[in-house]
Amino acid sequence: MSKRRATVNIEVCVACGVCANQCPRGAISINRGCYAQVDVDRCVGCGICEKACPANVITLLDIEDMEARNGK
Amino acid sequence: MANKKKNWYDYLWIWSIVYFALGFFNIMFAWLGLIDFILPLIFALVGGNKWFCNHMCGRGQLFWILGRNAKCSRRKPAPRWISSKWFRYGFMIFFLIMFGTMIFQTYQVFAGASGLKQVVKLFWTFKVPWQWAYSGGPFPQWMVQFSYGFYSLMLTSTLIGLIVMVLYRERTWCTFCPMGTMTQGICQLKANGDRK
Numbered sequence A: 001m002s003k004r005r006a007t008v009n010i011e012v013c014v015a016c017g018v019c020a021n022q023c024p025r026g027a028i029s030i031n032r033g034c035y036a037q038v039d040v041d042r043c044v045g046c047g048i049c050e051k052a053c054p055a056n057v058i059t060l061l062d063i064e065d066m067e068a069r070n071g072k
Numbered sequence B: 001m002a003n004k005k006k007n008w009y010d011y012l013w014i015w016s017i018v019y020f021a022l023g024f025f026n027i028m029f030a031w032l033g034l035i036d037f038i039l040p041l042i043f044a045l046v047g048g049n050k051w052f053c054n055h056m057c058g059r060g061q062l063f064w065i066l067g068r069n070a071k072c073s074r075r076k077p078a079p080r081w082i083s084s085k086w087f088r089y090g091f092m093i094f095f096l097i098m099f100g101t102m103i104f105q106t107y108q109v110f111a112g113a114s115g116l117k118q119v120v121k122l123f124w125t126f127k128v129p130w131q132w133a134y135s136g137g138p139f140p141q142w143m144v145q146f147s148y149g150f151y152s153l154m155l156t157s158t159l160i161g162l163i164v165m166v167l168y169r170e171r172t173w174c175t176f177c178p179m180g181t182m183t184q185g186i187c188q189l190k191a192n193g194d195r196k
């Protein structure tokens, strides 16, 4: 399993749902029509959503980096 | 996705082709396009969600099928400004003004101030003769004028969507689609309202 996870820049996300439709793990949901939300426990870091997002707002981050970021 | 069970609404892309085909033969079918205007707003206003965009929009599905499955898209990220707030809201306002202009033209025909123009106007500029699509019927003239205006709007926006689909990613249109912007805006207002 990849050590990376998808993260969404929710400021620019247009909530189109393309990522959610494409994710093979069903890890993405659209939160109240506002932005995409990734369930990091389900995400396997495949990057399919990243390449599908028309606004190009999904980035794959290393799990360690994410934890360091959240720890702050 | 290949292994996901298909739902009936996964085939709505067929509707978006049928819509333009019907309007080609009889412009009055253009009225059916109002469904694609009203449904997403109902979802947003009542449900506070973008379920229409996320699951039901035939146009979005069509761009995906042509762009991804038929490989008609370069699949390159679009320039940042296309999905920026000012461009999205700017385009939405422009679109609404154009919609208002179209309603006004419909009103003028209704009021008898101008005659029926049987043309489809592309990109709000190019007039394409389309008189074969209407040769009289039980409808008042203003209803026919609205059909022409609305069909023009639908065709123009689909063409813009196809262009950005080819140039950038499959569903780049969805980043600045006025309906998408409007429904997300409504959802954000609703979500903020609930938080207070």
Ligand code: SF4
Binding pocket: A005, A006, A022, A023, A024, A025, A026, A027, A028, A038, A042, A043, A044, A045, A046, A047, A048, A049, A050
């Ligand atoms: S990286 Fe793959 S598994 Fe993770 S959210 Fe994106 S599509 Fe789903």
Ligand code: SF4
Binding pocket: A008, A012, A013, A014, A015, A016, A017, A018, A019, A020, A035, A036, A052, A053, A054, A055, A056, A057, A058
């Ligand atoms: S595809 Fe991109 S813009 Fe669309 S909902 Fe997902 S993250 Fe947001």
Ligand code: SF4
Binding pocket: A016, B040, B052, B053, B054, B057, B058, B059, B060, B173, B174, B175, B177, B178, B179, B180, B181
């Ligand atoms: S953004 Fe527009 S084209 Fe895209 S899914 Fe929503 S209504 Fe359809």
